[in-house]
Amino acid sequence: MPELRKDPVSERWVVISTERGRRPSDFAMPAVSDETGTGGAKCPFCEGNETKTPPEITAWRKAGTVQNTPGWDVRIVNNLFPALIKEGDVNRTGMGVFDMMSGVGAHEVIIETPNHGLTIPDMDDAQVEKILWAYKERIQHLSEDNRFRYSLVFKNYGKVAGASLTHPHSQLIATPITPRYVKMELSNARRYFLEKERCIFCDIVRQELGSGERIVFENENFVAFTPFASRFPYEIWILPRRHEFAFQMMSDGERLLLARCLKDILKRLKVTLNDPPFNYVLHNAPNPVPRPGKPDYWGTLQYDFHWHIEIIPRLTKMAGFEWGSGLYINPNSPEEAAKYLRDAKI
């Protein structure tokens, strides 16, 4: 019999069909690497084509190399077709029942490697660390801009997942509002904390480590598991084991361990599901908002929160009415998914 499961963080109910034992191959999609091509002259993200992108914002560069020329390991530029515009004030207006704001924000691209065909599972740890360094740098920098409330880091891998360029890259969108799912998580986490004096994510981590059945990977600082109420087959969350509300708080030592965790998980996904398309999204605390007399407006909200990465493989087309209802039907059991991922030969 199927089960209805509730995710305690988002308060979202999910239908988990556990009827038939599905194998990873039941979800097989064409491998993303088949659409990658070889890069070169036409790819604006390949080394040597630095002038084909908007100017470099920052980069991890070899000593002595110059902006907007080769010699970088990770490079950050503005998105050529930004969803939001960096210049201008945040004008808030109302029109009867409707509210609006000028579309001020940042939309940046993190080019993860100069090498067109190299993805995270095959990078060395140090390269993955540099990508995480870039996330941190940009979140930190943009949080100092008072117009922005939030920096959303995400990755679209494969056309099906929304990537329009095949060269490995992530994106960051800074917005004058906090995205809705993050806001819901924040307020539910706060309510839980007020009631129990404990972080809900810490409780989940403890319970997952205790049962072990959904754990995919763990090291000293990080744990990755298929969530109890997974919306999608092979959905995976990565959390720091220690209570930490902001990604920017991560130490260099932790960053290395996160790099290893992320690489391990993406490799397991790649091997188990034949290099599937996926999205990942970093759920972080919003930027602190300085106000007169209240240097940190979000205050406890942030301390209740626990940053994490949500990985969503794009294996099913079943998300039709889900968009209109918020009710997800997952045809695969998270426990089985975790088992297949643990058993992957990587």
Place this chain on the structure above:
Amino acid sequence: MPELRKDPVSERWVVISTERGRRPSDFAMPAVSDETGTGGAKCPFCEGNETKTPPEITAWRKAGTVQNTPGWDVRIVNNLFPALIKEGDVNRTGMGVFDMMSGVGAHEVIIETPNHGLTIPDMDDAQVEKILWAYKERIQHLSEDNRFRYSLVFKNYGKVAGASLTHPHSQLIATPITPRYVKMELSNARRYFLEKERCIFCDIVRQELGSGERIVFENENFVAFTPFASRFPYEIWILPRRHEFAFQMMSDGERLLLARCLKDILKRLKVTLNDPPFNYVLHNAPNPVPRPGKPDYWGTLQYDFHWHIEIIPRLTKMAGFEWGSGLYINPNSPEEAAKYLRDAKI
């Protein structure tokens, strides 16, 4: 410059890119009718194949015809692969931080016509009315089952939108919980009502009719428009002009006018966007929950609500990180979409 707009009902912010005037053909997809085929012996929903589906629950039949044989205009059967199971009690259990429920529910298919190739835009009004009759019948019937809190009616049109069979059909899923988006709408509508003593949907309808710029269709009882904070290009909502919280309350006269409205809108979509895939979802008040001393538990919640149909054409693949963040980026202006839809030659 792009705009951030907030939908007052769901409190969802959407980025609307108004930069470049996009034409409907910029969103063109292969026409769904190209994948429909001719039905016949292999299609379980075609007339004459009644024994290839689970037994008939109910049908609109010609006088003198017999269950599970030809002679029907609209036919309702259980889904052969139901997401939830009809038999059994709703067992609620907790496991540490997690909550779960047995997957009890109904999953029914409304076969909209015996004619494989006939879709709503080309049906006569009376046939569309029969489909709406079926929705009402089943919602009403299932609301009398105390195990179910909600009946979600939806339609997946085209493979891209999640349809696995091409014969015209809708679906209904009855659940022991209220789906999350509906719940959020319910509680936001209630808050608005408590504050202003007015229905938020009635206010939106008034404002939309006043400005007219997003109106696509109206008749005496119904209005259809592209919402101010549309998540998707050519998203359309249909609402009754009169305050009405439950779809089941609709009179026969209203049903005819809704049939005409739905038919008109789907025809405009078909003509403007070359028969695109779409989903629609009926957002209705939850079932009343009878409790000792409180015959109608939801009470005011329901009276605050205003049922409506949300139509979501599936034109963009941009919904990658949207799933992980709740932040939508719509590359098309709702005002332009409304204009193209109004101008459609139907």
